[in-house]
Amino acid sequence: MTASGAGRRRRTVICALPLLGFVMAGALAPVIAPYDPIANDLMASLARPSMEHLLGTDQLGRDQLSRLLYGAQASLILAAAVLAVSVTVGVVIGAAGGFLGGWPDRVALWLMDVTLTLPSLIVALAILGVRGHGSANLVLALSLTGWPPFARLARGRFVSLRRSAYFDALQVLGASRFRILFQHALPALAAPVLVYASIEIGFIVLSLAFLSFLGLGIPPPEPEWGQMLIDARPYLDSALWLALPPGLAIAAVVLASNLLAEQFATDNLPLVRLGMPRRRARMNGxxxxxxxxxxxxxxxxxxxxxxxxxxxxxxxxxxxxxxxxxxxxxxxxxxxxxxxxxxxxxxxxxxxxxxxxxxxxxxxxxxxxxxxVGVVLQDARGALNPVRTVGALLDDAVRHAGVVPRGRERARSLELLKMVGLPEPESQVSAYPHTLSGGMCQRVMIALALAGExxxxxxxxxxxxxxVTTQAQIHALLADLRxxxxxxxxxxxxxxxxxxxxxxxxxxxxxxxxxxxxxxxxxxxxxxxxxxxxxxxxxxSPKAVPGTRFRTLPPAEPARRxxxxxxxxxxxxxxxxxxxxxxxxxxxxxxxxxxxxxxxxxxxxxxxxxxx
The missing domain is CATH 3.40.50.300 (P-loop containing nucleotide triphosphate hydrolases)
Structure with missing residues (x-):
């Protein structure tokens, strides 16, 4: 790992620490909380922070630290549920529209446009007002308008993939649309979804606190950060310690989620990479x-x-x-x-x-x-997966073709690179496409096309x-191979x-x-x-006098054949x-x-x- 890569990962960990801390606190709340979060003790009402109650108590004598820990559990579990529903629904709708095109894409776009015109919190208030309190209703209320951004991300990526040379290259190498979807498209979507999901964590926690502040969140006496702020509001002058812990917790989660998203966006997240399908076709004739x-x-x-x-x-x-x-x-x-x-x-x-x-x-x-049938596409650089090495691409193609025994893929890949005349194939197998010249990328593309013999x-x-020189070399290579x-x-x-x-x-x-x-x-x-x-x-023609104009055809007219x-x-x-x-x-x-x-x-x- 390079020093710059280690530095980026260190910053990512630092940005994630507050979120990880609250997740761990919520998960361990039953173990580390000193008191029952809903147990009343009127004799200890509004007690100041002390060794007995580190964050003091509220008006009913309930321990604030215990309520804060259990509140982290409730807030983050609900946020995770809302995020899971939003991501799943959004990616399914967006991917279906972008990958299939046609009427599924038009329906997906219509659903996204209609949903995005609705104010999310107003919709949430309406749903909770009709259906009432409860965790399930909160998840429904917030995820109903939370999925369109993820759908737009998925659709954009899938439309771009469907129109790319890389998509054509995967098909000519024999990958089915189903396998392209699950082995190449969805993993490529992981990075942008993770960035946006990081931002959404803060927004969801803030929305839950807002709804609880309005009396539409988790019903009392269950602890929740927004409800703790409501309880603290009448005592801001006399017991400020009631409002500070939940307020700071909400602010910390929102800030950490935004910083984490920014770090993910600036850090080149590695894409999930899966190989080509490992099977050999069986067909008659x-x-x-x-x-x-x-x-x-x-x-x-x-x-x-x-x-x-x-x-x-x-x-x-x-x-x-x-x-x-x-x-x-x-x-x-x-x-x-x-x-x-x-x-x-x-x-x-x-x-x-x-x-x-x-x-x-x-x-x-x-x-x-x-x-x-092998196909060499026009845009060789665009047809090669930019996040995989030349050797990994060829190994997958050879494995998919099934022309050599398992375990000999790399040896066959080197043979193919030598066959197409790529210089120093032993060192080039670890190179990425962007480090190769146009002619070298084209030779790699020809090697991929030849993997299935x-x-x-x-x-x-x-x-x-x-x-011109490279053109002549590629033409000579094709003639020799044929x-x-x-x-x-x-x-x-x-x-x-x-x-x-x-x-x-x-x-x-x-x-x-x-x-x-x-x-x-x-x-x-x-x-x-x-x-x-x-x-x-x-x-x-070399016989033409310099400056001689070429005889050209008249321009093509609009299609009126x-x-x-x-x-x-x-x-x-x-x-x-x-x-x-x-x-x-x-x-x-x-x-x-x-x-x-x-x-x-x-x-x-x-x-x-x-x-x-």
């Missing part, structure tokens, strides 16, 4: 074979964003799916694995070997992810945030030139459809579709009337090379811009 996607369609709110995409990847082959942002290339690869928003409507077929991914439903998709590896823009392991590779990219260097085949995607597909050499040397030629024109028209026609300089009224199918250009265009090119264009 797991024989290795080609991966086929046929007539894939994806729709959101009734609008198709992927429409009739087909592609095939054989073991040991590499397919590059290229296109602009929003063309549908990522959706077409992640949708068959169930890695897109649950509101999407996905249809078509996706078959890996003999396993129907879409027909089998979420259970089959979950069993395939992280084992037979997948038959298909999907690399989604794996070099988009890297410098050849050495014999797995199929699907590379998603907007850079058709880079894709052509490692892919056997290229599929060009535009507006949710494949507009051209064929062998990489044919597509880049003899492009048929005008959109493919536009992508190639965007590739720099007709069902019976070419989606690219509004941007195409060669479009004919037929292009605006009839959608072209994929037609053969050369053997194995097809294109969806009514206009045949007259001049083949090589890869790169040649200044013409």
């Amino acid at each position: 797991s024989t290795a074979g080609p991966y086929r996607v046929e007539e894939l369609a994806v729709a959101f709110a009734g609008r198709k964003v992927v429409d009739g995409i087909d592609y095939r990847v054989a073991p040991g082959r590499a397919l590059a799916i290229v296109g602009e942002s929003g063309s549908g290339k990522t959706l077409s690869t992640l949708a068959p694995l169930g890695l897109i928003d649950a509101t999407a409507r996905v249809s078509g077929r996706a078959v890996l070997g003999q396993v129907d991914l879409l027909g089998g439903g979420p259970a089959i998709q979950e069993a395939v992810r992280g084992r037979r 997948p038959e298909i590896l999907i690399a989604d823009e794996p070099t988009s945030a890297l410098d 050849e050495s392991i014999g797995m199929g590779l699907i590379l998603i990219s907007h850079d058709i030139a880079a894709a052509a260097r490692i892919a056997d085949d290229i599929a060009v995607c535009y507006a949710g459809r494949i507009v051209e597909v064929g062998p990489a050499a044919d597509v880049v040397s003899r492009p048929d579709h005008p959109y493919t030629r536009g992508l190639l024109d965007a590739v720099p 007709k069902v019976s028209a070419c989606a690219f026609a509004p941007r195409c300089a060669h479009a004919t009337k037929r292009c605006h009224v009839e959608e072209p199918p994929l037609q053969p250009v050369t053997p194995g090379h097809t294109s969806a265009c009514w206009v045949r090119p007259t001049v083949a264009r090589p890869i790169g811009y040649d200044g013409a």
Whole structure:
């Protein structure tokens, strides 16, 4: 432990001491209290503090120290009960809304908004006025309006997780939504809930004292700090010692709870960290074979964003799916694995070997992810758990994949790091993601994707945030891995030139459809579709004269695509009337090379811009 870490923990302990003291005092009250807290002794009424009664007695001769100790027990037990109910209800409602989205989220938000508009103490007064005194009614009154802050915390964290690359990474490694919820989301929520709960302790104790002061708290003669203040009020001039102990106790708890919350907030609380599920999928038809996607369609709110995409990847082959942002290339690869928003409507077929991914439903998709299919996400740093070391992340992935005997996870993790070319893997296993460069994080992400020895590896823009040199290294690594392991590779990219260097085949995607597909050499040397030629024109050429302007496509118009028209026609300089009224199918250009265009090119264009 570092000196700064020891100092932070020492300050945390100091801030918690008053609360711990009152908790211990309340718990040990039956043992250490010198007198019965409700026993009257009128002969000792209003006795000053002395060796017999250290804090004096009240108007009925009851020992103040004993009542203070039992009052700590009553106040803190009630505070703990209110806090437990508020945290449980709030986290359940907030987590359900944030994690599920859709109508559960709207209902959760509505409940939170309505409850937050109600003044908490006014609601408590109303409930106690109707239902009467009692501990159960006090817990109900205070927790009824105490849960929304915890629900907001839970919802915010879960919505952020659901939209993060880390959530996608957990899914592609094979974690189910249930396990993500309980092993990763809820532990991550522990720190902010603990901070806010620390503040709430003081507020609840103060609220209980306030309600008791109004005569709506724990009914006498049971001791409670607020009730002790009521009893002391008529004697403030003559017996000040009656009001000071309970008043100071309340102030100490409120101050300590706020200081503790501030300390928790400034101290980096360690998150609870649990591993990936330790199980091996059992599924029929797991024989290795080609991966086929046929007539894939994806729709959101009734609008198709992927429409009739087909592609095939054989073991040991590499397919590059290229296109602009929003063309549908990522959706077409992640949708068959169930890695897109649950509101999407996905249809078509996706078959890996003999396993129907879409027909089998979420259970089959979950069993395939992280084992037979690996995914390398675009934002590698965001996809890695920031509070776990590289070795711990890989160990979990290897354990989850079940490809090595128990106890050999670390050895396999080191093998994977060496395989992806991470320098000095023995020292890097103890490193955290934030200490690694972008290229190193991407190599770790590739190692995670390879942990299950997948038959298909999907690399989604794996070099988009890297410098040119590192991009070349990652592309070379993917090409080497594909050849050495014999797995199929699907590379998603907007850079058709880079894709052509490692892919056997290229599929060009535009507006949710494949507009051209064929062998990489044919597509880049003899492009048929005008959109493919536009992508190639965007590739720099060393032959170009410095200062030469690139020939670019016209900007995309707002989506007004007709069902019976070419989606690219509004941007195409060669479009004919037929292009605006009839959608072209994929037609053969050369053997194995097809294109969806009514206009045949007259001049083949090589890869790169040649200044013409």
